[in-house]
Amino acid sequence: MNYPSRLIEEAVAEISRLPGIGKKTALRLALHLLKRDEEQTRSLSDALLNMRTKTTYCSRCHNIADDTLCNICSNNKRDQATICVVVDTRDVLAIESTNQYRGLYHVLGGIISPLEGIGPSDLEIDSLMSRIEKKEGDEAVREVILALSPTMEGDTTAFYLQKRLKALGVKISTIARGIPIGGDLEYADEITLGRSIVSRVAYD
């Protein structure tokens, strides 16, 4: 394609390197920015660069952070006795958006996958163990919640973690599996429906 401007061509090329964004969408976004105030592009450009160059990883939970400790670990109001184990920052954000959890997190940075050559030593598992053993801060960790996807890899990782956590004498739990709220029984897959019957919950 003959772009009327080399600068647009370069911007479109850069935007379309992002996942799920093709040339047409990239062009639409570029033309949108051209129509708006220069200030919008400037703040977008600055925000991206600041995010990439100034963020680091939390030394405790390995989540993305602005400082040595992330906003969650450094928040004293959070329940320091509960740790929720997740795969990545996206999972932390998904759980945070529910407003149902007030404990801390531990970000593994991946999932055990023999097919992709990812073993326990490639993940932040040893640091999780030492967090619990060390009993950092005043409170000891009482419960570890495994919030891993119910896939082959997730189950493998959960099984491995359970085995190692049991030795530390900490309570271990996993997020509930079942029919999604608002989901229709008719359209639920057999495995989920079957498990939801087996793990039925008694009315109080």
Place this chain on the structure above:
Amino acid sequence: MNYPSRLIEEAVAEISRLPGIGKKTALRLALHLLKRDEEQTRSLSDALLNMRTKTTYCSRCHNIADDTLCNICSNNKRDQATICVVVDTRDVLAIESTNQYRGLYHVLGGIISPLEGIGPSDLEIDSLMSRIEKKEGDEAVREVILALSPTMEGDTTAFYLQKRLKALGVKISTIARGIPIGGDLEYADEITLGRSIVSRVAYD
């Protein structure tokens, strides 16, 4: 939502100001950039800012340009006697991507729309007339192709332009309307199909 990092929160907020990009997609893009080399974010950030701050409008065709003249107007190999009138840069790029047109363009910057209060004086129509009257360069303009969308506004604008261009004694044409290539007759709307019969083309 409780973001673990203020910098990510700001980046997500800025990305989600783009059209068609919600918070979830913005977060996915931000996390993608965090996983990649710093260099990728840096070039994206620079490309956006350069595009926004360094591009200008072509003084002849009003397309986006890096310099006084856009790449198309300053290309001597293009047919200087034909001008294709379009609404915006997107249309220029759409036509350029066909590789079927070797003439110049004229970007109106909008379309006549009484409902939105856009009249002929808000568009680059006078500059189109003077481009043809002045016979810029060595060659005079012989043909003006109207490439406007077949909507109410597009037809109004085309009708207005035809009236004014006729006075200049230049050949006026419009892009062909009909059944799209690969389109199924069965699914064509009646107006398009009707027009495609009326404007049928004889085999040579």
